[in-house]
Amino acid sequence: SAKAIIAKLGNKVVAAEYKLDGERLQIHKRKEGVTLFSRRLEVITxxxxxxxxxxxxxxxxxxxxxxxEVVAINEDTGEYLPFQELMHRRRKYGVAEAMKQYPVALNFFDLLSADRKDYTNFPYGERRAKLESVVKETERxxxxxALRTADPEEIEKFMEDAIANGCEGLVVKDLDGVYRAGAREFSWVKLKREYRSExxxxxxxxIVGAFHGRGRRAGTYGTYLLAAYDDKKANFPSVSKIGTGFTDEDLQKFPRLLKKYESRVKPPSVESxxxxxxxxxxxxxxxxxASEITxxxxxxxxxxxxxxxxGLALRFPKFTGKIRDDKKPEDATTVDEIVEMYNLQLKKVERVAQ
Known part of the structure; x- marks a missing residue:
């Protein structure tokens, strides 16, 4: 638990950082070029x-x-994709084609040296500050x-945010810890969920909202905001954004289907x-x-x-290609049903553990 981890690290302010579902890289930038190494220090440039x-x-x-951490992304929506998608990049041939099909983003989490100055014996808090000063924040x-706190509840909430953004959980770090090659020991501790199921x-x-697209989806909607139906409150609380599973035909068709339902303000029946x-x-x-409910x-x-x-959200949601013309909005999956599905996940994991 977050409380146990903070106690383990000395009951002080720690750094909690997203643990992404990607591949760890060690990146060597030199005047003559850039070399990439895997976790096992294999050259994978x-x-x-x-x-x-x-x-x-x-x-x-x-x-x-x-x-x-290098992570596969949906270039049109900016959403992170599961690790299995990234593994399409690990091939000897067809690299250029894979690069187009499976673009990636980089999330930097440590700095060992900069401009010939060794930072490995500096405390992590100082390495992180230097990292932030040299890495430019862009879409990729x-x-x-990261979050700095000594409050377990803040860490738990930050983990929920991380999972909602496609991450596995958090890595909690001792701000005073020095770098140890190939070993995190007690200064870096993973915090993951107690369950995971399909x-x-x-x-x-x-569909209660849309976000403008970018890349190939520029000029149309890139992602949609989705809601379940709460039959007790008679409203539609949001449960997910979605941008995966849409064909080019869908991307052209959906704005036309939704045009007559556009609203300049949030509809009173929508909660988001x-x-x-x-x-x-x-x-x-x-x-x-979706892969699961979180x-x-x-x-x-x-x-x-x-x-x-x-609340509850879908992890890695995908449009199946089916529009439910046979259903009114009040016939959509209800909040009670989503809560029940979440609880069933826990029961499945408990049975597997036994």
């Missing part, structure tokens, strides 16, 4: 030619050794999101902490699948039902 360009453009130091590069049921949700670029009155129901500090569906100040 040829797998990530786009990473070389990202480092050259966005790491300010002329010479540096840094560590980062950034220091990994969700097999489809979920019918209502996110503010999309365009609101829609609840009408269009679509079928989705706790969320962002989405209000099921708020407080499982944990205080936490």
């Amino acid at each position: 040829h797998n990530y030619p786009d990473v070389l360009e990202l480092v050259a453009k966005n790491v300010a130091s002329g010479e540096a050794i840094l560590e980062a 590069t950034r220091p990994v999101p 969700l097999t049921d489809t979920i019918d949700l209502v 902490n996110l503010v999309p670029d365009v609101w829609f009155r609840p009408h269009l129901v679509i079928e989705t699948i 706790l969320s500090p962002i989405h209000p569906a099921g708020m407080g039902r499982i944990r205080k100040e936490s």
Whole structure:
């Protein structure tokens, strides 16, 4: 638990950072070029030619050794993708094609040296400060999101935020710890969920908002805001954003289908902490699948039902391609059903553990 980890690290302020579902890289930037090493210090530069360009453009130091997590992304939506998608990049042939199909982003989490100065004996807090000063934050590069606190509840909420953003959990770090090659020992401690399971049921949700696209989706909607139906409150609390599973035809068709339901302000029946670029009155129901249902500090569906100040959200949601024309918005999956599905996940994991 977060409380146990803080106690283990001395009951003091720690750094809690996103633990991403990607591949760990050690990056050596020199005047003659950039070399990438795997966790086992294998040279894997040829797998990530786009990473070389990202480092050259966005790491300010002329010479540096840094560590980062490389993660597959949906270039059109900015969403992080599961680790299995990234593994398509680990190939000997067809690298250029894989680079186009599976673009990546870099989340930097440590700095060993910069401009020929060794930082390995500096405390982590100072290494992180230097890291932030040399890594330019862009859509594809950034220091990994971090929180400094001694409050276990703040860490638990930050973990929910991390999971909602496609991460595995958190890594909690001692700000006084020095770098130890290949060993995190007690100064870095992973904090993960107590369960993880596959969700097999489809979920019918209502589109209540949209966000403008970028990349290939510039000029149309890139992601949609989805809501379940709360039959007790007679409203539609948000439960997910979704941008995966849409064909080019879908991307052209959906704005036309939704046009008549556009609203300049948030519809009174919609509950959401996110503010999309365009609101829609609840009408269009679509079928989705997801890897699982997680706790969320962002989405209000099921708020407080499982944990205080936490709602529920879909992890890695995907449109199945099916529009539920046969369903009114009030026929969408209900909040009670989503809570029940979440609890069933826990029971499945308990059975597997036994």
